[in-house]
Amino acid sequence: MDEKPRVYVTRELPERALEKIDAECSMEVNPHDRALTRGELEKAVQNIDGLLCLLTDNIDEKLLELNPDLKVIANYAVGYDNIDVSACTERGIPVTNTPGVLTETTADLTWALLMAVARRVVEADRFTRAGHFEEWGPMLMLGQEVNGSTLGVIGLGRIGRAVARRAAAGFDMEVKYFDHSRNKNFENKYGLKKSSLEEILQASDFITLHVPLTPETEGMIGEKELKMMKKTACLINTSRGAVIDEKALLQAIRDDEIAGAGLDVYEDEPKLTPGLERESKIVILPHIGSASVKARTKMGLMAAENLLAGLKGEEIPNIVNPEALS
Numbered sequence: 001m002d003e004k005p006r007v008y009v010t011r012e013l014p015e016r017a018l019e020k021i022d023a024e025c026s027m028e029v030n031p032h033d034r035a036l037t038r039g040e041l042e043k044a045v046q047n048i049d050g051l052l053c054l055l056t057d058n059i060d061e062k063l064l065e066l067n068p069d070l071k072v073i074a075n076y077a078v079g080y081d082n083i084d085v086s087a088c089t090e091r092g093i094p095v096t097n098t099p100g101v102l103t104e105t106t107a108d109l110t111w112a113l114l115m116a117v118a119r120r121v122v123e124a125d126r127f128t129r130a131g132h133f134e135e136w137g138p139m140l141m142l143g144q145e146v147n148g149s150t151l152g153v154i155g156l157g158r159i160g161r162a163v164a165r166r167a168a169a170g171f172d173m174e175v176k177y178f179d180h181s182r183n184k185n186f187e188n189k190y191g192l193k194k195s196s197l198e199e200i201l202q203a204s205d206f207i208t209l210h211v212p213l214t215p216e217t218e219g220m221i222g223e224k225e226l227k228m229m230k231k232t233a234c235l236i237n238t239s240r241g242a243v244i245d246e247k248a249l250l251q252a253i254r255d256d257e258i259a260g261a262g263l264d265v266y267e268d269e270p271k272l273t274p275g276l277e278r279e280s281k282i283v284i285l286p287h288i289g290s291a292s293v294k295a296r297t298k299m300g301l302m303a304a305e306n307l308l309a310g311l312k313g314e315e316i317p318n319i320v321n322p323e324a325l326s
Ligand code: DGY
Pocket: 055, 076, 077, 078, 079, 080, 102, 239, 289, 290
């Protein structure tokens, strides 16, 4: 009888995903309720056929060198900037991600952040809890109007489109987008306007980022870009932290160059640029864009399917580097 493939899962996942893998593999799961240390990851990656990892695991060339027989790497995320994909491709290792299943969930969270920043929800909650609500006041906690305002979407991929759709269909917003490619059907259906980055920065009341982290997008919103934004504008980021120069953002908030920001992701996650946590105009969340039971279960099942297909040499549903197999 053939031996079962050996698999390591770098963090406890929703049960159904683990059951799926366990049925066909000899599976080991990180026993700790935390990410693996580098040393633990280096140990875990040896003597396995497949790795199911998270965005918190840095899969670089040095790690790959520890196991020349690794057959597949399944990332439990749609983003895969934690993996040196070209090093995997050189070694013929397919890398997979989990697109689609977290789109609507992340778009919902983007909107939760946008509304929270615009209407000062977190600040108002703290104020009320602290017993400061003594009477209704005409000037109490005034924020930015969302309905009918202008939204700038940077990156019109799946999540960018889901955010834009909510804006156009639900909030009567004018939606401008910046992306290298064009999606005319979507544009026409929701009345979107393709714009330059400059135009978006200058004209939008809310700007939301939905680009992957690449050398091109790293630091794309810095001091210069923040200065171009309206003083009443709010910046929302549920993509990857390093797309924004966090120090420049903090300074822009302190100097009242923009009205607020909503962050789910950070430049040096999970560390925050010191001072960020003290700004009431910034709402900060712990990278929970896809954190619904439904989305996380679907992500797990999808990652498991990708992993199993890679191990069996079958067509891999969500491979990001098909050239690895040619
Ligand atoms: C991803 O999938 O890339 C998110 O950041 C976490 O779900």
